[in-house]
Amino acid sequence: MSQQRTRAEAGSALFDHVCGNTTQQTASVLSIPAEEFVDEGRWKLEIERIFKKLPLILAWSAELSAPGAYKTLEIMGLPLLISRGADGLVRVFLNSCTHRGAQLTGQERGNCNRFTCPYHGWTYATDGRLIGVADKAGFGEFNHQERGLRSLPCVERAGLVFAVLTPDAPLNVEEFYGGMLTEIESFNLQDWSWCGSRELPGPNWKIAFDGYIENYHFATTHRTTLAPYFISGVMTFDTFGPHVRVGAPSASILASMGSAPREEWQNYENNGYEFVRSIFPNVTISVLPEHVHLTQIFPGNTPGESITLLSFLRQRPPQDEEEHRRMTEIMDVTLNILRTEDYPTNFGVQKSLQSGLLDSVIFGRNEAANQFFHRCTEYYLQEQPEGPLPVL
Ligand code: FES
Ligand SMILES: [Fe+2]
Incomplete structure (x- = not known):
């Protein structure tokens, strides 16, 4: 299903999913051959046809x-x-x-x-x-x-x-980003303050990126750090060209939105539900209550290496020592969760796929943004991408 709801509609759908113990799903499970993550020829083609041809986000203003x-x-x-x-x-x-x-x-x-x-x-x-x-x-x-x-x-x-x-x-950013650009524009991020950046080495860029666009892994990978704050495995997906707005409910969604009238649910973004924007091919943007967080993942020197750059904005610069300390803590905690929880798992995935004995991995109907990401990668790997983009 491909759709483009408003953020309030997605928030409302998240509430209903949590109530019904459901999530948005694709039609079927998708299998991706292991060699697509480790084959050097394919990796070079990804650099040539995706990273050197498509617009990339390189910096915050x-x-x-x-x-x-x-x-x-x-x-x-x-x-x-x-x-x-x-x-x-x-x-x-x-x-x-x-x-x-x-x-x-x-x-x-x-x-x-x-x-x-x-x-x-x-x-x-x-x-x-x-x-x-x-x-x-x-x-x-x-x-x-x-x-x-x-x-x-x-x-x-x-x-x-x-x-x-x-x-x-x-x-042509209007053409490539479409409604996603309009949505990001609405945050007026050019007026925010850059607070700092962090860097992290990772495995194959797609293995690393896959970890940012689903919360299905929160309950296990992030059992004590993120899982208490989010409901794992419940998501909404709205596509804008090859880009996706992934909605996720916070643990408090029923308590915070349940007693409010549905017409007011647009006010519960970041207080009931939130969004990660997956910007093809390698960026996620999360607009959170206290800060905005950009993740860029670039291929490294070999198919099994990547570099992740995290950078953080705040609506206004920290005003005092306490705000400064708080922002530094947010940046360090984010880096630390990725470094100690996500990336060790991702390096393990890399090893498994390189072993040559695991033929493929599969992405569930609930891992819709991942399925879409891999199908869009396939689409842009064509010499002259033609035909309609994949639909979610
Ligand atoms: S002045 Fe730059 S290389 Fe000589
Ligand atoms: Fe994670």
């Missing part, structure tokens, strides 16, 4: 709020430099000097009014123009305009920075 702010990122062998120019525009560059290729900066983030290459001292404006060549006369003549930083298609919308990792490739 709030991470780069002031002109001159920048951050670096190394993903899939690409050293990237994301910079907000003096003109206020965000651009994504290769973090590489166009003289002989040195990395322009090794800093994870910072603010500057020009980038100076550490090798021979060439300088670039924050909009990528080459503005200074050391010993210009000695170096000799060349076209400076052609030696600006190598840039990638990029656009800033809804408080996020989107890019395509192929120079000159088309980037």
Whole structure:
């Protein structure tokens, strides 16, 4: 079933599912061959046809709020430099000097009014123009305009920075994100404050991602940490192109919403039910009561490796020591649950699938976002994706 309910309608459906001890389901169980997670050829194709062709979310606007702010990122062998120019525009560059290729900066983030290459001292404006060549006369003549930083298609919308990792490739975020973009836009995340980021090595990117889009595992994997706060295995799914809004009931849903009239249930988001937005191919966004949490999972150096980046926004910067401590605690606890509960399990999955003796894994009718994610991956792996997108 493919549908796109309002958030209040999804919240209402979650309430009914909890009352009836049901959950939204797909038509059947889906089997995925183990080799789809471990085969090197397929993994390379995923990078080429998905990660280097489709728009990706690379940063929060709030991470780069002031002109001159920048951050670096190394993903899939690409050293990237994301910079907000003096003109206020965000651009994504290769973090590489166009003289002989040195990395322009090794800093994870910072603010500057020009980038100076550490090798021979060439300088670039924050909009990528080459503005200074050391010993210009000695170096000799060349076209400076052609030696600006190598840039990638990029656009800033809804408080996020989107890019395509192929120079000159088309980037149409309205088309690719559709209603999901409108929904994220409604949170005005560009006005929020970035509080910090955390990083975590993981197994194959799809194995890691699968853990973020279902709560069926909460009762066991997160028995003492998350399970007391959520009802495991109950979800709603609303698709927007290849993206999904996954709804989940909190443990308090019956108590908090049961006594309120149904017309008021739209007010119970984050006080009865909440949503994780699965943004194809590798991002989840959770808008929680105290903060917003972005997860980006990128393939690592081999099919069995990935890197997870977590970053956190708060509606306003922590105002005092206590708010600061609270936010740091949220970030560390989130990282810790993933590091000690999810990822050890996920590395185990990786080993099993690599053993060659487990032919396939199966995704249940209740693991609908996972089924949809794998079917969308298959869809975009076509040389020229054609025909309608899979439906949930
Ligand atoms: S490599 Fe950057 S100035 Fe030479
Ligand atoms: Fe988990």
